Amino acid sequence: MYYIYMLNKKLLKIDQENAFSTASAYVKEYKQAHPEKDVISLGIGDVSKPIVAPVIAAMHKAVDDLADMKTFSGYGNYYGIDELRQTIVDNDYRGLGISKEEVYVSDGTKTDSTNLLELFDINDKILLGNPTYPIYRNGAFALGREVYYTDCDSNYKMIVPNEHYDIIYICSPSNPIGIAYTYDDLQKWIDYALKEKAVIIYDNVYSCFITSEDVPKSIYEISGSKNCCIELNSFSKRASFTGLRCSYFVLPKEIDDKLFKERTINRFNGASYVAQKGAVATYLPESKILLEANLKAYKDNIKYLKDSFIKMGFEVVGGDDSPYIWVKIKENIKSFDYFKLLLNEISVVVVPGAIFGQSGDDHFRVSGLGSIENSKEAVKRIMRYYEEKN
Numbered sequence: 001m002y003y004i005y006m007l008n009k010k011l012l013k014i015d016q017e018n019a020f021s022t023a024s025a026y027v028k029e030y031k032q033a034h035p036e037k038d039v040i041s042l043g044i045g046d047v048s049k050p051i052v053a054p055v056i057a058a059m060h061k062a063v064d065d066l067a068d069m070k071t072f073s074g075y076g077n078y079y080g081i082d083e084l085r086q087t088i089v090d091n092d093y094r095g096l097g098i099s100k101e102e103v104y105v106s107d108g109t110k111t112d113s114t115n116l117l118e119l120f121d122i123n124d125k126i127l128l129g130n131p132t133y134p135i136y137r138n139g140a141f142a143l144g145r146e147v148y149y150t151d152c153d154s155n156y157k158m159i160v161p162n163e164h165y166d167i168i169y170i171c172s173p174s175n176p177i178g179i180a181y182t183y184d185d186l187q188k189w190i191d192y193a194l195k196e197k198a199v200i201i202y203d204n205v206y207s208c209f210i211t212s213e214d215v216p217k218s219i220y221e222i223s224g225s226k227n228c229c230i231e232l233n234s235f236s237k238r239a240s241f242t243g244l245r246c247s248y249f250v251l252p253k254e255i256d257d258k259l260f261k262e263r264t265i266n267r268f269n270g271a272s273y274v275a276q277k278g279a280v281a282t283y284l285p286e287s288k289i290l291l292e293a294n295l296k297a298y299k300d301n302i303k304y305l306k307d308s309f310i311k312m313g314f315e316v317v318g319g320d321d322s323p324y325i326w327v328k329i330k331e332n333i334k335s336f337d338y339f340k341l342l343l344n345e346i347s348v349v350v351v352p353g354a355i356f357g358q359s360g361d362d363h364f365r366v367s368g369l370g371s372i373e374n375s376k377e378a379v380k381r382i383m384r385y386y387e388e389k390n
């Protein structure tokens, strides 16, 4: 390997064995070896609905803007175009005391979630749940950082530690577990953060799936949060921007009003103008109706899957405020072995829990972001597999 002593050795800590890419490569190989098999994925984190028509129309118009210097938009919008930042404040943070200057638009929460670490000291102690969305861990390694873990309690919520940490990642509604943190759960974390002078990076990309009344749509509904919480959100799941790319986060001025702006001018030239104009159009009344219908289809799908797995005798959590359920493996086998078993026996794909950390190795994740037809066929196959086995 090229001058190993020069390379970022933290990258070697990324667990390549238990990775999404390893599972995907295995599925690809299986499909090539068995072209006759109809493989159904209950694993997908991508959406299965296209971008809605009013958003597409707004983006066509945005492309035309770029064809004329009178309406052209170029360099300079490092934190996002004002129209989108204000629209986000008016819609997602109405009455919560957030200003447009505290909103930073970007090209995806995957990148934002660990790019934000550039605001903090290299030696700050980062705390993650176990299991966790693996990007927090691997993104931190890519930036040369170290991470620490806290386990989950019997309700699958991260346990508030007794020791000091500087940066805490909370994903709610959670990927992979599919549960959401209530006002009370989050108040405990905010109290901890205020006491320890820590910062919570709150990944809220699945907020559009929240239905429970005791779960906040934004962390800023909770007192004290503006002093210690950075909230991330994305248009990926709520408006099918997974390929288009547009996200935002709120960095309250109580935490920082200067350093990250300076950092961003030097590190990022802003999100795509066309994608941002599309994002503005997601808030149009006609878009909201269509997006609600898409969300309802995903919610119905995950409810069907949850009910079906429970009926088949699995222990299941999540799915009420999230497109994911977290299912305990009945057999005494590891999650990658179970993933291979379902693929080889019945051509159904689930996500092995080990991808999210070793404590997930007795679970698998199921997604409701696919189609209900596929879910029904997959459930039929799993049911038949267990009937034949018993």
Ligand SMILES: Cc1ncc(COP(=O)(O)O)c(C=O)c1O
Pocket: 045, 107, 108, 109, 110, 111, 133, 171, 175, 203, 205, 233, 234, 235, 236, 242, 246, 247
């Ligand atoms: C918890 C979580 N955060 C962030 C992302 C990525 O979002 P984006 O598409 O905005 O990069 C995902 C994608 O699956 C996710 O599950």
